[in-house]
Amino acid sequence: MGKRTFSLGGVHPHDNKISRECRIEPLALAPTVYISVAQHIGAPSVPCVAPGDKVKVGQVIAQPGGFVSAFIHSSVSGTVKSVGPRADLAGRPFTHIEIAVEGDEWMEEIDRTDTLVTEIPADNKAIIEKIRLAGIVGLGGATFPTHVKLSPPPGSKCERVIINGCECEPYLTSDYRVLLEKGEQVVVGAAILKQVMGNVPCTIAIEENKPEAIAHIREVIAKLGYAGIEVMEMKMMYPQGGEKQLIDAVMRRQVGSGALPISVGAVVQNVGTALAVYEAVQKNKPLIDNTITVTGECFPKQANLLVRVGTPLRYIIDSLGGVPEEAVKVISGGPMMGRAVANLDSATLKGTGAILFLTEKQTRRAPETNCIRCGKCADACPMGLEPFLLQKLSRAKDTEALEANAAQDCIECGCCLYSCPAHIPLLDHIRVGKGFVMSAIRARAAAAKAAAEAAKK
């Protein structure tokens, strides 16, 4: 019986998990942190501190800016120096709260001991409120506010909670180390999520290239005695950890275009999010740090670091010896879906998962040649799209045809670009085309809303 995997497409890059043996180490505090107010999907948060204010670790420094938004807490103790625009990793200006670090004083209510708290509070509403107040967002990279995901709209019912421990991106090992070193906390977090969604079955999905993690988590589940939580071993394939693909693999159900996973009864949370949920609910600790893998073949010292949110990238890199000679590209995230860093002075966000160094040979694009209509991109696309067609339509700016060919379903995983023998930058074009379609959809929705309101009057 083959291991479970998703039904369409996918590619099989080498997993390059060269940092898998690196234990998680906390990074020494930087002298200044810059905490962005736009670290999640939804409305940016509104700062509620001013220059000169003294803050402690875990103190609220920004309030949610809307329904889909999140609290932001200070990850250090010190004095607020400024609240103003600062360039992110792509050079775009976003409001950041600059805090000069003084000491490491935490808010009193946070439990900093190591004891495992296995007793889960019974009040689900209180749990969700705690998650909301802790500013927890999806740590798989999408940074969707968790409390919103855990409050499904009326009429939809959750049938399974899936904890995503696949970590299908090459090079990344932070989730793997969390599973090995903080597995118990992760399992308790999974149990909390399971209870909150109505005591539904819970699956912790882990790719087959992490056998130690699979074994360890199975032991932990048996030891802690939780019923209804199982580990499912997944086939090593990219993008196994993509939300829609994982639901397809685990539950054999496909989330429709434009629909949410809850529409097929699934709630997917990353391993890091489960850990954060444990820390928030059982230890009153808000989301103020996360594990980052710093890696790359040309990087002499591999590491998995526990980094406070808002730490400048340059500080992290310099503490480990600086940017290596042969590195020409620094990526925030993995090589498939990560973003190239154009500004090393930018700071980490809640969703930052890795810093990857790539050499010229690894990353220089080969010159583009004509599309030979081989169809390899269509074979590789996990969403069943036709990238060769989408890129042509995107170059022609044909929004209608793009929508008809489902450009909006693209999850930007990069499988098409990876498989193209002609080295065509497929994803670059499809992203642009997706932008056209999303604007058109939004414009239509706005017009429909306006028409509905006008009809009401």
Added chain:
Amino acid sequence: MTNTIIWTIAIITVLGVVLALVLYLVAKKFKVEEDPRIDEVEKVMPGANCGGCGFAGCRAFAEAAVKAPNLDNNFCPVGGNDVMAKVAAILGYEVKAKAPQVAVVRCNGTCEARPRVNEYDGFSSCFVKANLYTGDTGCSYGCLGCGDCVGACQFGALSMDPATGLPVVDETKCTACGACVKACPKRVIELRPKGPRGMREYVSCVNKEKGPVAKKACANACIGCGLCAKTCTHEAITVDANLAYIDPAKCKLCRECEAVCPTGAIHGVNFPKPLDKDAVKARINERKKKAAEAKAVETKKED
């Protein structure tokens, strides 16, 4: 043998006549009635089908012009005033002559003045680049240099200058159709009036960052110091969000702003003589002195 020939000729002749009749009747029955003036207007149009008028081609413009009550909203930038006069004559409308416009590239971030801070290895298109990040220089507002504007121009009026990395507009070919303006994702290109004898002044920068930040990224940036606005005696310059802007309607081409600009961000084109900065500055100081003296006399009078 002759029989065959005669029969062949006869049958083919009859067939020809019958088919011609059918074609004639069909053409008559399915004929679309159109205002004949549309054809007349279309004849005088330049026929470039560039879309600069806002319509899908010259014929669409002709249709719209015939249907419209006046020619206020219909202007062909390629044909210019000549063509519009002809169209007005055909339709019996009046048309005001519009000042001819030209595309202006408001960025002077050359390779020398605006050094690169990273290298872009993606698809060579300004649109794609802008979608990804703010560009390979320290200035997040300026020209991205991939030439989407050059590709958009149907008249061959734009070309990339390899020495500066910026697009150059050929005034003789530019028809002010606006395609390049739409193509530029950073809104660097603007349509401005050509000006008397082609002379015009403009601020060659679109950077809205604070002065020191802008200057660090590009030596030719507008730092928003406001000196130009203070000097201008025609109230043509406004400074908004650290960026100066010259209103072409009010500008009288005195070039004083250009002389006082500390970074050289203000450009004057097609002037017959090169700008003598010292002379202009002296003139400005003279004027200020006179104004101060006049004010002193006034206050003295009031005392």
Added chain:
Amino acid sequence: MLDVVIALVPAVLCSFVFYGWREILVMAVSVGSCLLLEWAITRYMLKKPSTLCDLSAVVTGILLGLNLPYTTPWWVVFIGAVVAIGVAKMTFGGLGQNIWNPALVGRVFLLVSFPTYMTTWSQPQGLFGADAVTGATPLGVINEGLMGGASVKDLMAQHGYDYGQMLFANLGGSAGEVCAVALLLGFVYLCVRKVIKPWITLTIFATVALTALIFWGINPDRFTGPVFNLLTGGLILGACFMATDYVTSPMSLWGGVVFGVGIGFLTMMIRYFGSYPEGVSFAILIMNSFVPLINRAFKQKKFGRK
């Protein structure tokens, strides 16, 4: 494309061994003129950088050479290359934009324009052989014989056609018609390297075999059998290397199956009922025309949609 060139090497070597130095000349002229034409058109007419490194011109040259009799004069080969590269490939926009397989277009053009050169087949004499003996291919012989009223069985016996011979090829034919084993080796290599998908080729073989089986079953005197049809003519070359060309074949699995069925069926119809003895080239070209339609009809199934 390098993989395709490697896969064709056994067949090319076989043809050299069987046909001798004249075949080497034909192949050299074919490949050489394809490369020259592509370079010249790209450099001087399109004013773009040269695309020779993608080796597609080499593949077209080899396939064209394998399709021609070894006695073809060099200038006829050159004209074939002009049509294959110049007309069938570059006028459509170069690599990836052509609708019809360039080598086949060149071959069909030559077939129609220079029928004598193209239908005079010689018995292979080997690399060190003496005089050539002209004659027709097995298919040609059967075709003519049938028109003359003889039955298939008689003709087979008369000419001593043996399946073993056909497989290892010592019969007259174009260089590509001989040595089925060398061609199949190349095909297996391409499948193992995951360069081509095998279903188009297998569907063609299956359809040809099935159609032949049905018709031969009904009237064995009039119609040749499945094994004969599988082994003769340019079927193996066409099915393995021309029908599987990325640019001119459908992209989806079922599209490829429809494509293969069409080719197989048309080949048999032309062979049985048409006046040309060989139908593979025409069948492939006809089905190439349908590929855009097939691609439209057999779209990828999208995730999450019915």
